[in-house]
Amino acid sequence: MRIAVYLAHPRPDSFNHALASAVADELSARGAEVVLHDLYAEGFDPALPAAETGTVDAAASSTDDLVARYRAEIADLDAFVFIHPNWWGMPPAILAGWVQRVLAPGVAYKLGTADGEPAGLLRAGRALVLNTSDTPADRERDEFGDPLQRIWAACVLPYVGVTDVRRTVFRTVTDSTDAERAAWLQEARDQAAALLPGS
Numbered sequence: 001m002r003i004a005v006y007l008a009h010p011r012p013d014s015f016n017h018a019l020a021s022a023v024a025d026e027l028s029a030r031g032a033e034v035v036l037h038d039l040y041a042e043g044f045d046p047a048l049p050a051a052e053t054g055t056v057d058a059a060a061s062s063t064d065d066l067v068a069r070y071r072a073e074i075a076d077l078d079a080f081v082f083i084h085p086n087w088w089g090m091p092p093a094i095l096a097g098w099v100q101r102v103l104a105p106g107v108a109y110k111l112g113t114a115d116g117e118p119a120g121l122l123r124a125g126r127a128l129v130l131n132t133s134d135t136p137a138d139r140e141r142d143e144f145g146d147p148l149q150r151i152w153a154a155c156v157l158p159y160v161g162v163t164d165v166r167r168t169v170f171r172t173v174t175d176s177t178d179a180e181r182a183a184w185l186q187e188a189r190d191q192a193a194a195l196l197p198g199s
Contacts, residue, residue, distance in 0.1 A: 001078040008084040008095035026189040046097020058106025070102045079126040086133040089147035108160040120161020129167040
């Protein structure tokens with residue numbers, strides 16, 4: 001299996017980075033071909049230029065080398081892993097920009113008309129989303145309605161053909177203990193391993 005891990009956190013010492021390393025190591029150890037992308041370290045530009053704002057016509061080739069590289073890569077993936085914090089009920093802007101620029105029409109989906117139903121173009125059927133948060137679960141659910149669940153499992157991934165969307169939230173991170181973090185890293189490894197066939 002070929003799996004890409006997309007990490008969106010600006011601090012190299014973040015728990016998100018530890019999660020990404022653990023997931024990539026686990027998948028590699030189990031024989032998967034893993035591509036790990038640290039979007040901040042790679043200098044990805046999330047700003048969507050006017051030329052890339054279409055939704056129906058197939059996107060033209062991007063003049064941004066990273067966008068072109070990511071677009072080419074996603075066609076050959078069997079699964080995705082997205083790792084990011086919950087910031088204001090959204091992914092960090094760099095990852096939102098990745099979605100908008102990379103999951104483009106003619107690349108990740110096709111749409112006959114603006115109000116039509118999309119047809120996903122990606123072969124990847126599975127995705128794992130790992131989030132960190134400092135919002136307690138009951139508050140996230142009762143006050144905010146868990147917006148990240150809707151973003152990934154309803155708005156983004158099914159649109160491009162990914163139907164098996166798994167998500168885990170590790171919380172609350174800021175006041176967590178070393179033992180809690182070690183347990184979370186093992187849980188992340190287990191969730192990553194479950195993406196593989198026969199798991």
